[in-house]
Amino acid sequence: MTTFAAPAPSLAVRHRFLLLALIGLMLYVPFNGLRDMWYADEPDIAEVTQTMYTTGDWVSPRRVGTIWVDYPPMIYWTALASAHGLGGLSPFALRLPNALTAVALVLLTCWAGSRWFDPETGLWAGFTLLTFQQFAQQAVGYRPDMQFSLAITGGFLLWAAGTGQRPRWYLRVGAFVLFGVAMLAKGPLGLLLPGLVLTLWHATRREWRRLFELAPMALVSLAVYLPWFYACSRAMGSENILYELYAQNFARFAGANRGHGKPIYYYLANIWGDLVPWSLLLPFALGWIHRARLWRDRNVQLLVWWFGAFFVFLSMAATKRQLYLLPAYPAIALFLGIWISAVLATKEPASGTPSPRPIRIYGLFMAGFLAVVGGALMAAGTGVLDVLDPANMTPILVAAIPALRPPVTVLGALVIAGGLWIGLAGLRRNTRGVLVRTGATHVVIYLLLLAWLLPAANPLKTTKPQAEWIRQQMGDSTHMGLVYNHHDYGFRKMGSFGLYAETGVELLESPSQVERFFEVYPESVVLIQSDEVDWIFRDDHQAWQPRIVRDLWIGKDQYVVVRGPDFRSTQ
Numbered sequence: 001m002t003t004f005a006a007p008a009p010s011l012a013v014r015h016r017f018l019l020l021a022l023i024g025l026m027l028y029v030p031f032n033g034l035r036d037m038w039y040a041d042e043p044d045i046a047e048v049t050q051t052m053y054t055t056g057d058w059v060s061p062r063r064v065g066t067i068w069v070d071y072p073p074m075i076y077w078t079a080l081a082s083a084h085g086l087g088g089l090s091p092f093a094l095r096l097p098n099a100l101t102a103v104a105l106v107l108l109t110c111w112a113g114s115r116w117f118d119p120e121t122g123l124w125a126g127f128t129l130l131t132f133q134q135f136a137q138q139a140v141g142y143r144p145d146m147q148f149s150l151a152i153t154g155g156f157l158l159w160a161a162g163t164g165q166r167p168r169w170y171l172r173v174g175a176f177v178l179f180g181v182a183m184l185a186k187g188p189l190g191l192l193l194p195g196l197v198l199t200l201w202h203a204t205r206r207e208w209r210r211l212f213e214l215a216p217m218a219l220v221s222l223a224v225y226l227p228w229f230y231a232c233s234r235a236m237g238s239e240n241i242l243y244e245l246y247a248q249n250f251a252r253f254a255g256a257n258r259g260h261g262k263p264i265y266y267y268l269a270n271i272w273g274d275l276v277p278w279s280l281l282l283p284f285a286l287g288w289i290h291r292a293r294l295w296r297d298r299n300v301q302l303l304v305w306w307f308g309a310f311f312v313f314l315s316m317a318a319t320k321r322q323l324y325l326l327p328a329y330p331a332i333a334l335f336l337g338i339w340i341s342a343v344l345a346t347k348e349p350a351s352g353t354p355s356p357r358p359i360r361i362y363g364l365f366m367a368g369f370l371a372v373v374g375g376a377l378m379a380a381g382t383g384v385l386d387v388l389d390p391a392n393m394t395p396i397l398v399a400a401i402p403a404l405r406p407p408v409t410v411l412g413a414l415v416i417a418g419g420l421w422i423g424l425a426g427l428r429r430n431t432r433g434v435l436v437r438t439g440a441t442h443v444v445i446y447l448l449l450l451a452w453l454l455p456a457a458n459p460l461k462t463t464k465p466q467a468e469w470i471r472q473q474m475g476d477s478t479h480m481g482l483v484y485n486h487h488d489y490g491f492r493k494m495g496s497f498g499l500y501a502e503t504g505v506e507l508l509e510s511p512s513q514v515e516r517f518f519e520v521y522p523e524s525v526v527l528i529q530s531d532e533v534d535w536i537f538r539d540d541h542q543a544w545q546p547r548i549v550r551d552l553w554i555g556k557d558q559y560v561v562v563r564g565p566d567f568r569s570t571q
Contacts, residue, residue, distance in 0.1 A: 004547075006484070010178050012096055013119045013313075015026050016122055017111075020103075020107060020127060021103060021106075021125045023443060024102065025129055027480075028136075029100070029137075030451075031140070031451050031455070032091060032095040032099060032140055033092030034224045035458040036460075036461075036462035036463075036500075037499060038462065039493065039555065040144070041143050042142045043141070043495040043496035044068075045143065046089075046094055046494075047081075048061045049111040050077055050502075051063070051080045058080065059074070059231045059235060060232055061076060065493055067235065067236040069241060069525070070188065071144050071226065072183065074233075076144070078167075079093065079097055079142070082094070092426065095141065095472060097147070098139060098140075098142060099139055099140060100334050101139075101150050105129070106126045107128050109127060109153070109330040109334065110332060111128030113126070113334050113338075116299040117341065118339055120341040122337065124341060125337030125338075126138050126337075128278045128333045128336045129330060131277065131278070131446075132278065132332075132333070134274035134323065135326065136344075138445050140450060144186050145323045148327060149326045151178045152178070152193070152194055152327045153330045154175065156194065156302065158171045158172070158174045158309075159171070159172055159176075159198060160299065162175060163202075172217060174223045175217075176220035180225050181221065181224060183221060184224065184225055192223075195218065196303045196313065196352060197302075197309045198478030200305045204301070204405065205277075206296070213461060253317045255321070262318075262452065266315065266317065267314060267315050267320065275329075275332065276442075278339075278364055278438075281340075281358065281359065281362060282332065282335065284339065286337055288342070289335060292352060300338070305365075306331040307331040307335070309568075310325060310327060310331075310465050311325065311328060320449070335414065337455040339354055340435060342354050342479070343355075356429075359435060360434060361426070362425025363434035366423065366434075367419045367420060370422070374412045374418075376412070377417070378408075379403075379412075381407075381410075394555075396554075397460060400456070400459045400460055403456040403459075404456050406446065406452075407453040408453065418441030421437050463496040463497060463499075467496070467497050471501040472563075473563075474503065475523045477523045479521050480521075480525055480526065481505075481508045481510045481517045481526030482494060483529060485529050485531040494507060496554075510536075511537075514536055516566040525562065526561075528561075529557060529559055536556055548562055
């Protein structure tokens with residue numbers, strides 16, 4: 001075991017698990033009910049959960065009335081358990097399991113750093129993970145990636161413990177149970193990607209016995225996943241679920257026909273923003289780990305393959321999103337924790353030890369950078385937006401600006417103050433101070449964002465008021481229509497209407513489909529995205545004019561609401 005920490009750990013190091021749990025719970029839990037479910041993903045997933053909650057069918061995910069298996073059931077099941085425990089569905093109940101999962105992942109990362117290296121490594125690994133910008137963003141959202149990441153991380157740690165100096169078969173079996181849980185969170189990649197990492201790890205170490213165990217152990221994961229898969233296939237038909245399994249996993253790797261197509265360098269370009277505020281320190285950590293030959297350590301080798309295999313595999317895939325790399329974040333945090341612990345344990349730089357200079361320079365850089373960012377935020381909050389022409393802004397943005405000004409102004413002042421605080425530590429050559437102040441500043445920034453700024457921005461991202469108005473207009477109709485200028489984006493927006501309008505949504509693509517819709521649902525309404533109005537009305541624009549109820553803005557999109565022939569307004 002590699003040890004870098006000083007022999008007398010600080011109070012924070014001794015109570016690191018309690019400290020990280022308190023910070024994580026303070027950040028991720030209290031404010032999750034202050035905003036609605038936001039497009040793009042949250043309403044889709046929430047609508048499926050709502051259907052399961054009302055019907056009692058926990059097997060077949062259904063969205064806008066049809067079975068929808070973009071995601072396996074774990075994200076729905078955990079939210080349903082939360083909703084039943086808290087007395088009903090709400091944004092807070094839906095997001096709570098992910099928030100608790102994020103805290104658990106932070107503690108698990110801290111445990112790995114403490115067990116594999118030393119307590120201070122564990123503290124800093126957990127703290128950097130907790131404050132990564134993208135990690136914090138996903139911790140307070142309603143998507144399956146956080147639960148996917150926890151299951152994979154737990155599986156790796158169990159497998160490493162079960163194949164170490166004291167091999168234990170039950171730990172290895174437990175690891176593949178967790179990979180099965182990962183499959184229930186996001187599908188076959190929950191087994192394939194960990195299997196790739198472990199294959200590379202054992203093959204390069206020539207641990208042939210462990211390597212040959214992997215294929216039989218995969219049966220354990222399949223035993224966890226297949227019962228749900230079989231039950232769902234009976235409900236929707238085996239051909240349909242096999243097609244969706246292929247389309248959601250293997251077809252997405254080869255092509256981006258379902259969106260999110262990005263170039264091969266996408267993660268390399270975006271990871272620096274996702275890992276703020278620690279991203280600029282990562283190259284120094286990786287460089288020192290290489291120079292110190294720590295890659296000879298068995299556990300460091302696992303981290304290298306863990307991060308490297310995920311990064312390369314996901315970069316090769318045609319479909320990319322920044323949050324897809326989330327399962328590799330614990331490995332990145334452990335790299336940073338190893339290096340930071342070594343820097344802080346070195347009172348005087350010596351040959352082979354990491355220099356604290358990059359951290360001190362980083363503190364000065366952060367002071368300047370945060371001063372610029374904070375100044376821009378204060379200018380925006382105190383009136384610079386007055387020079388913008390409201391005619392060039394959406395009505396929703398114009399209405400939201402007064403509520404956004406105070407939190408933006410306070411955030412700007414806070415960012416400037418935090419930058420100066422960090423910079424002073426850099427000037428005083430206080431290495432630990434730079435790190436602590438950087439983390440503390442971002443914790444406070446996240447608190448302000450979650451408690452004030454994001455709730456103030458809720459009108460820009462929610463569909464709830466508009467969907468509830470649509471529900472009132474529909475009378476007894478069970479479906480509304482939607483015409484959008486891009487089929488894929490229109491399909492994604494169906495859930496944001498269906499959730500809060502509590503109605504089925506039909507995506508319409510031509511004037512004839514609109515007319516047929518009104519033949520079936522004469523009392524309903526159809527929303528036509530503004531770019532499609534001339535196309536839908538092209539045959540007889542004047543005949544359609546009396547059937548236009550109003551213009552409706554939702555986020556950045558403008559819609560024309562058209563009524564059916566038997567429409568009865570409830571305005």
